[in-house]
Amino acid sequence: MCVGLTVTYLTTKVPNFAQADFVVVGIYSSSAAYILWSVASPYLTVPVGFVSSGLVAVGMYLIVLRPLIRRGSSLVVLMIATLAVDIIFTGIFLQFIDYIQGTYGRILSDKGYSFLTLYSLRDFQIFGESGLLIVAPIVLVSVTVGMYFLLNKTRFGISMRAAIENANLAKTLGIDVERVYLVSWFISGALAGLAGGLYAVFTYTPQGTSALIIVDIFAGSVLGGLGSIYGAIIGGLIIGASESYLTSFLTQVFTTLYGPNVGAEVLEFQKGIPLAILIIALLVAPQGITGINWRKIARRIRSRTTPGPTVESAPIASAPQEETP
Numbered sequence: 001m002c003v004g005l006t007v008t009y010l011t012t013k014v015p016n017f018a019q020a021d022f023v024v025v026g027i028y029s030s031s032a033a034y035i036l037w038s039v040a041s042p043y044l045t046v047p048v049g050f051v052s053s054g055l056v057a058v059g060m061y062l063i064v065l066r067p068l069i070r071r072g073s074s075l076v077v078l079m080i081a082t083l084a085v086d087i088i089f090t091g092i093f094l095q096f097i098d099y100i101q102g103t104y105g106r107i108l109s110d111k112g113y114s115f116l117t118l119y120s121l122r123d124f125q126i127f128g129e130s131g132l133l134i135v136a137p138i139v140l141v142s143v144t145v146g147m148y149f150l151l152n153k154t155r156f157g158i159s160m161r162a163a164i165e166n167a168n169l170a171k172t173l174g175i176d177v178e179r180v181y182l183v184s185w186f187i188s189g190a191l192a193g194l195a196g197g198l199y200a201v202f203t204y205t206p207q208g209t210s211a212l213i214i215v216d217i218f219a220g221s222v223l224g225g226l227g228s229i230y231g232a233i234i235g236g237l238i239i240g241a242s243e244s245y246l247t248s249f250l251t252q253v254f255t256t257l258y259g260p261n262v263g264a265e266v267l268e269f270q271k272g273i274p275l276a277i278l279i280i281a282l283l284v285a286p287q288g289i290t291g292i293n294w295r296k297i298a299r300r301i302r303s304r305t306t307p308g309p310t311v312e313s314a315p316i317a318s319a320p321q322e323e324t325p
Contacts, residue, residue: 001019001192001236002233003143003147004019005218005232006224006229007188007229008184008185008188010164010229011160011181011184012061012065014065014082015079015082015218017083018060018083018086019217021056021093021210022053022188023195023213024093024205025053025056026046026050026053026192026193026196026200027196028093028205029048029053030048030052030193030197030200031045031113031115031200032115033048035108035121043197043201045197051190053194054193055186055189056189057192058189060189061181064082064085065078065081065082068081090208096115097115097207101115117204117206118204120202143194143233151229156180156183159176160184163177212271215274215278216236216243216271219235219278220232220236220238220239220274221236222278222281222282223278224288225290227287227291234290235288239277242273
């Protein structure tokens with residue numbers, strides 16, 4: 001999710017508030033394909049979410065953002081435009097849910113699903129654990145390696161990096177910057193759709209999911225540094241782990257101290273954890289963790305922990321006295 005937001009910010013400099021909607025498109029499209037087509041595993045329909053979200057992202061860029069960018073609209077206008085698209089998507093999702101429930105309600109109920117609140121899709125088990133524990137890390141490593149080769153080992157990746165550094169100079173060198181933008185937005189939406197397909201296996205999807213996960217997306221991207229794709233991966237991992245494990249830890253602590261009712265209320269403040277991390281990151285490291293000079297910090301730590309050379313005191317020699325003639 002975070003990588004997609006960072007890709008669009010690097011290329012078109014637009015903080016996309018509709019990024020979470022691409023994730024929801026991936027959730028609904030891959031889930032609908034899995035349930036209605038009676039596919040053996042939900043992982044087989046994740047490519048449906050990948051392609052669907054990528055095409056939706058390209059459509060958003062062509063219809064909304066590209067005309068505004070060509071008119072020279074400010075960053076504030078572009079941000080408001082993405083927020084308006086997010087509101088439009090909310091209505092579209094509600095219409096989609098009504099259509100699915102009205103047309104395929106019996107099929108969904110027979111299979112134990114409902115798009116009003118889509119609970120996690122059936123996953124395979126390995127030694128009593130969810131298969132997602134194996135699939136998700138493999139996908140993460142694949143995405144990381146794929147982005148590395150795309151940016152560093154392909155001609156398009158070099159063109160993309162040139163357009164990121166200086167779009168006008170890239171145009172003078174013959175690079176089709178517009179094609180770079182289109183592919184970048186497809187990658188952004190496709191990665192969000194890929195995450196959405198896995199998200200549908202991981203947990204339930206209530207109405208308004210986009211409003212919940214947009215906090216995680218921005219927190220992870222800002223923490224990793226909006227100018228670094230690899231930083232977005234690290235930031236996303238930190239936000240996800242913090243939100244999951246810290247919430248579980250606090251729930252156990254409050255349950256032990258004050259009872260199960262108070263412990264259950266901790267879940268209501270789960271989204272406060274990425275918000276707190278986001279605020280701390282903006283205050284302490286506005287450029288993200290990849291913008292911190294870690295080598296300089298390491299040198300300072302070593303200089304403070306390593307004792308300096310001791311200087312032994314030597315007797316002070318007296319100044320030679322001049323002989324009187």
